[in-house]
Amino acid sequence: xxxxxxxxxxxxxxxxxxxxxxxxxxxxxxxxxxxxxxxxxxxxxxxxxxxxxxxxxxxxxxxxxxxxxxxxxxxxxxxxxxxxxxxxxxxxxxxxxxxxxxxxxxxxx
Numbered sequence: 001x002x003x004x005x006x007x008x009x010x011x012x013x014x015x016x017x018x019x020x021x022x023x024x025x026x027x028x029x030x031x032x033x034x035x036x037x038x039x040x041x042x043x044x045x046x047x048x049x050x051x052x053x054x055x056x057x058x059x060x061x062x063x064x065x066x067x068x069x070x071x072x073x074x075x076x077x078x079x080x081x082x083x084x085x086x087x088x089x090x091x092x093x094x095x096x097x098x099x100x101x102x103x104x105x106x107x108x109x
Contacts, residue, residue: 003109009035009091010104016043022091024052024060025106033081033108035091037073041100044074045093051086060088081108 009022027033037047049069054062071077081089091104 004107005109006105006107008103008105010093010102012101012103014101015099016045016093016096016102018094018096020093020102022093022104025089025108026087027084027089027106027108028087030081030084030108033084033106035079035081035089036105036107037077037079037091037093038103038105039073039076039100040102042098043100043102044072044095044097045102046095047071047073047077047091047093049079050090050092051084052088053086055087063090 009025010020035049049066050063051066052060052063054060069079093102
């Protein structure tokens with residue numbers, strides 16, 4: 001039985017602007033996982049997941065938006081992942097409005 005692990009892929013940023021792209025997470029053996037986008041205050045944004053199987057370019061250059069993952073967030077949000085069929089994952093956050101903090105965590109098993 002494997003154990004859960006958590007990693008922070010976007011450090012806490014106060015009053016963010018522009019586009020924030022998380023660290024890449026290498027998830028070749030993850031059976032279940034989640035991505036938690038934590039927003040505080042009145043902060044809103046749009047989030048999407050990107051996936052890749054490109055192992056020939058490091059840093060990875062071949063990213064595809066995960067179908068159906070784009071979400072307009074008005075508060076914290078969690079994506080749930082089950083038996084991911086891809087090697088790498090990252091989160092892209094855009095269109096920030098309001099004030100507050102953002103941070104992103106990945107948990108998997």
